[in-house]
Amino acid sequence: MTDPLALEPILGPRDRARPAFNDELPHDERFALFEAHVTGGGKVEATDWMPDEYRTAVLRFVEMHANSELMGVLPEREWLMRAPTLRRKLALTAKVQDEVGHAQLLYRVAEDLGKPREQMFDDLLDGKTKFHNVFHYPTVGWADVGMIAWLVDAAAIVAQQALRDSSYAPYARTMRKICWEESVHIMHGRDVVVTMATGSPRQRAAIQDALERWWGPLMQMHGPRSPRETDRDLHWRIKARTSEELRQEFLSIYVPRIRELGLVIPDPALAYDEAGGTWTYTEPDWEELRTVVTNHGPMSQARLALRRLARDETRWVRETILAGPRAA
Amino acid sequence: MTPANELEAWEVFRQEKDGDPMRHGGSVMAPDAELATHYAREMFGRRQESVRLWIVRRTDIVDLADQDLLQPPLDRSYKKPGGYLMRDKLAAAREVSGQSKPKARSSRGAPST
Numbered sequence: 001m002t003d004p005l006a007l008e009p010i011l012g013p014r015d016r017a018r019p020a021f022n023d024e025l026p027h028d029e030r031f032a033l034f035e036a037h038v039t040g041g042g043k044v045e046a047t048d049w050m051p052d053e054y055r056t057a058v059l060r061f062v063e064m065h066a067n068s069e070l071m072g073v074l075p076e077r078e079w080l081m082r083a084p085t086l087r088r089k090l091a092l093t094a095k096v097q098d099e100v101g102h103a104q105l106l107y108r109v110a111e112d113l114g115k116p117r118e119q120m121f122d123d124l125l126d127g128k129t130k131f132h133n134v135f136h137y138p139t140v141g142w143a144d145v146g147m148i149a150w151l152v153d154a155a156a157i158v159a160q161q162a163l164r165d166s167s168y169a170p171y172a173r174t175m176r177k178i179c180w181e182e183s184v185h186i187m188h189g190r191d192v193v194v195t196m197a198t199g200s201p202r203q204r205a206a207i208q209d210a211l212e213r214w215w216g217p218l219m220q221m222h223g224p225r226s227p228r229e230t231d232r233d234l235h236w237r238i239k240a241r242t243s244e245e246l247r248q249e250f251l252s253i254y255v256p257r258i259r260e261l262g263l264v265i266p267d268p269a270l271a272y273d274e275a276g277g278t279w280t281y282t283e284p285d286w287e288e289l290r291t292v293v294t295n296h297g298p299m300s301q302a303r304l305a306l307r308r309l310a311r312d313e314t315r316w317v318r319e320t321i322l323a324g325p326r327a328a
Numbered sequence: 329m330t331p332a333n334e335l336e337a338w339e340v341f342r343q344e345k346d347g348d349p350m351r352h353g354g355s356v357m358a359p360d361a362e363l364a365t366h367y368a369r370e371m372f373g374r375r376q377e378s379v380r381l382w383i384v385r386r387t388d389i390v391d392l393a394d395q396d397l398l399q400p401p402l403d404r405s406y407k408k409p410g411g412y413l414m415r416d417k418l419a420a421a422r423e424v425s426g427q428s429k430p431k432a433r434s435s436r437g438a439p440s441t
Contacts, residue, residue: 101370105371108337108354108357112355173354321333321358323333
């Protein structure tokens, strides 16, 4: 005889994997289900239904990220032919290749959200979309290459690690791959900086000078403080942390590492407040940030011009690919 | 005029080391398998992070996400190890037999606690 207990369900009913918002429902009901899913930590795939508000917000975020990867190689590429040793040249070349690869991966994520890649390239060149502030500045010496690879990438990775859990699953997966590669760039950059910091007086002076020029843009990079409640990207869980949280984490990890090298951070107000558990610092120049990201930075137009030139000069490749098989 | 090629999405799966499962890596846009292979190699194998790639035209993938088939709302707990909960019954059996609980075996690493 069967033990009647054996027929009793023991495991709870499993969550049904297909989110309810994918069903045909009146828009408001669907929207509410989607919002509850996402704000409750649920993931969204490219093929899922999503409200326009969400699609637009993810697209804007990913497109800006892709633009920054693409434009971010331009300051560094200036030093490919001037790298001090063959090994440094190989490492920098690999980094540039990686960053362009990240742009490719991210433009793929954005394309799947409905915006054609060519349109994204047009908008970037027309100034309709932006790229990160730090890539609007000149690189005046090899020390800048180390500063960018170490601290700019470090500030970026702090933000990117928080994106590995993004509600938009294709973006989150891409970020896992990107973070892995970025960690190599940081090591490369730190090695450049440490080498110069332990080198000749001129090298030490050059690295200190680079830190002084890059510190302002680094502090602006994550953006002004904004209240958690009104941040739409946080609401949709596209990102997980506020600008200020990211800046605080960056300072916690990197201030000690910068000081370890005997470098002086050009902010006399920078201090760790033991009681509050936070860093205090001179208010970053938000006017400069606004000026720079609207393409009025010192190198904005030159970088866009180079990007335009590269796009024009490679047009024949895209046209050849799209032209179809050659006539016999 | 020759017919224009259309770019289309190719999904890329990668094997990290021999014996590992193929895992989805991402996708590339290409007009044909040959160029898709070049892109896939650049994007997912440039750093020796893969020993094999599968490059599949997205439209060739058969997607089954019918939850009535995959997650039927019936109790299937008898198909899973967790569906068999014997703790109380075993305690009752030990009560009758007067035996104590056997020690966990350590054949596979540390004994489970």
